[in-house]
Structure formats: C-alpha cells, structure tokens
Amino acid sequence: MKILVTGGAGFIGSHLVDRLIEAGNSVISLDNLYTGRKVNNAHWLEHPNFKFIEHDVINPIDIEQVDQIYHLACPASPVHYQADPIKTAQTNFLGTFNVLELAKRCKARVLLASTSEVYGDPLIHPQTEDYWGNVNCTGIRSCYDEGKRISETLTFDYHRQFGVEVRVARIFNTHGVRMLENDGRVVSNFIVQALKGIPLTIYGDGSQTRSFCYVSDLVEGLIRLTNGNYIGPVNLGNPGEYTILQLAQTIQRLIDPTAELVFKPLPQDDPQRRQPDISRAKFHLGWEPTVPLEEGLAKTIAYFRDHLSVK
Numbered sequence: 147m148k149i150l151v152t153g154g155a156g157f158i159g160s161h162l163v164d165r166l167i168e169a170g171n172s173v174i175s176l177d178n179l180y181t182g183r184k185v186n187n188a189h190w191l192e193h194p195n196f197k198f199i200e201h202d203v204i205n206p207i208d209i210e211q212v213d214q215i216y217h218l219a220c221p222a223s224p225v226h227y228q229a230d231p232i233k234t235a236q237t238n239f240l241g242t243f244n245v246l247e248l249a250k251r252c253k254a255r256v257l258l259a260s261t262s263e264v265y266g267d268p269l270i271h272p273q274t275e276d277y278w279g280n281v282n283c284t285g286i287r288s289c290y291d292e293g294k295r296i297s298e299t300l301t302f303d304y305h306r307q308f309g310v311e312v313r314v315a316r317i318f319n320t321h322g323v324r325m326l327e328n329d330g331r332v333v334s335n336f337i338v339q340a341l342k343g344i345p346l347t348i349y350g351d352g353s354q355t356r357s358f359c360y361v362s363d364l365v366e367g368l369i370r371l372t373n374g375n376y377i378g379p380v381n382l383g384n385p386g387e388y389t390i391l392q393l394a395q396t397i398q399r400l401i402d403p404t405a406e407l408v409f410k411p412l413p414q415d416d417p418q419r420r421q422p423d424i425s426r427a428k429f430h431l432g433w434e435p436t437v438p439l440e441e442g443l444a445k446t447i448a449y450f451r452d453h454l455s456v457k
C-alpha cells in the first residue's frame with residue numbers, strides 16, 4: 147500500500163514509519179519539523195519505498211494518490227503546543243480538514259491520532275470511550291484539547307457526509323526512544339534530569355496520576371485499528387496507573403537513588419487522574435500493551451544515556 151504519515155518525523159510517527167516500511171509498504175512522511183526531526187527518518191532516506199515531504203498541514207496537501215493516511219501531525223507536549231496556541235488550534239482544525247479532503251479525493255482510509263485529553267480533567271475513572279469529557283474551553287490546554295475534539299468531530303462528519311473511511315484512536319501518555327530531550331513531558335523530563343544530576347521537577351504534590359504506554363505497543367495498536375473494521379473512537383494506552391510521585395521515585399531508583407525531587411506549582415487545568423479503559427481495544431482489535439512500565443523506562447533511559455547533549 148501507499149501510506150501517508152503526517153507527523154512522520156516525530157516521536158510516534160517515526161516509529162510508525164519504521165513499522166510500515168518494514169512491512170513492505172511505500173511510505174510518505176510529511177512533517178513541518180516543528181517538534182519532529184529529519185534524523186528520525188534518516189535511516190530510510192535512500193530507501194526506494196520512502197519519501198519525505200516538508201510541509202505544514204494547515205496548507206492543502208498536494209499528493210496524487212495514497213491508500214491510507216495516519217494523521218499524527220500536531221505537537222503533543224504541553225510545552226510545545228502552548229508555545230503557539232493559535233497555531234496548535236489551526237493545526238488541529240485546518241490540518242485535519244486538509245487531511246480529510248485528501249482522504250476524500252483519494253478514497254483513502256484515514257486514522258486520526260486523537261488523545262485522552264478529549265476527556266479533560268475526567269469525572270469518571272477509568273475513562274471509557276463513551277464518556278464525553280470535562281474540558282475547559284478557555285484554558286491554556288484548550289488549544290490542544292478542544293483542537294483534538296474538533297478534529298474528531300470533523301473526522302466523523304467526513305465519514306457521515308462523504309463516506310470517508312475513518313478510524314479514531316484516543317492515545318494516552320506514551321513514551322520511548324526518540325523523545326526529544328527538551329520535549330517537556332514528564333517521562334523525558336525526569337529521565338533527562340536524573341541523568342544530568344539535577345533535581346526532578348514534580349508539579350503539584352505529585353498525587354495526580356497518568357498511565358504510560360511504551361511506543362512499540364502504541365504503534366501496534368494504531369496499525370491494528372487502521373486495518374480493522376471498527377471505526378472508533380478507541381482508547382490506546384497502558385492501563386497501569388501511577389502517581390507522578392511514584393513515577394519520579396521509580397526513575398530515581400532506576401538512574402540515581404540520590405537524585406533530588408523538587409516540587410513546583412501545578413500548571414492550570416492539569417488533569418488529576420487518568421487511566422484508560424481498554425476493553426474496546428481488547429475486544430475489537432485483540433490489542434493490549436505488552437511492555438511493563440519499568441521495561442519501557444529502561445529502554446527510554448538507555449536511549450537518553452546515549453543521546454543527551456550534555457552528560
């Protein structure tokens with residue numbers, strides 16, 4: 147198949163590109179390199195089945211024909227999506243619109259990489275896909291949370307109005323090899339801090355929870371969802387739930403038991419609890435994560451040990 151991956155030079159996108167090319171597909175990685183890096187695709191540059199296009203999805207996408215589209219283009223770390231919130235909203239609305247227009251023209255199946263953030267600061271726990279969410283539409287996370295919600299809306303409307311074949315994945319916190327050192331999300335922050343011998347920054351009292359999926363598990367879920375019959379939305383994440391303090395202590399133990407923990411103010415609208423109910427993914431995709439937290443962390447730590455700019 148000929149497959150387009152938007153955001154293909156990013157963290158998750160580049161792993162997806164690897165899997166799709168290894169399976170014999172022809173892949174176009176399209177990215178504006180905002181948080182992505184060409185080096186993430188560098189090992190495919192000479193491959194006949196790979197093409198990189200530097201392009202911003204807020205502009206129409208001029209590609210003749212593709213069979214499938216994985217739409218991942220959007221900064222995912224709060225630090226990066228809040229740096230230019232209006233651009234983030236544009237990326238989500240205009241970007242998803244342009245991708246769906248392309249899908250409609252090519253009669254391609256499109257997977258939207260949505261997020262657990264559509265649940266906001268959830269009032270039910272764990273989160274099932276039929277929960278409509280508790281999102282602040284005027285806060286600092288809204289450009290992303292509401293952006294992904296309108297992306298989902300557009301995606302389902304293209305399906306209803308034009309018969310476009312769509313799939314929607316709601317991705318929960320994912321970590322792994324190729325995260326940026328300055329990504330700003332909690333797993334990479336704690337690992338980089340511990341390796342550099344500086345204090346681990348816990349926001350708030352560390353009692354808020356998250357669930358951390360290793361990237362290889364997540365990519366397997368995205369591929370199964372795209373190639374299966376179930377439209378979604380489908381939660382993809384690891385149901386293991388940890389407080390941020392527990393995560394800090396685990397990384398402290400794995401890297402440097404003497405590492406210091408410091409407490410910083412909790413950002414506005416930071417969700418208190420988050421854990422995916424993955425019954426739907428298990429039932430429809432036969433999918434569940436296989437990499438336990440510490441095994442995944444060990445891989446991410448090994449990667450940062452090799453790639454830190456200043457050790």
Ligand code: NAD
Pocket residue numbers: 152153154155156157158159176177178179180181182183201202203204217218219220221222223237241259260261262316317318319320321
């Ligand atoms: P990432 O920031 O590493 O990747 C995003 C990629 O999209 C980058 O390569 C970036 O350069 C590119 N991009 C951003 N805006 C663009 C634009 N306007 N035009 C073209 N390219 C653009 O983040 P990631 O963690 O790999 O996330 C990938 C997708 O998965 C995102 O859509 C994100 O919302 C979603 N997601 C990720 C997580 C997670 O924990 N990693 C959780 C939920 C959802």
Ligand code: UDP
Pocket residue numbers: 223224319330331332333335336347348349350354356390412413416417
């Ligand atoms: N967090 C933290 N220290 C950091 C970065 C993040 O305590 O250096 C917290 C953050 O406040 C949130 C959780 O870790 O409660 C997950 O943050 P992240 O940015 O990784 O993802 P998201 O909030 O989007 O789930």
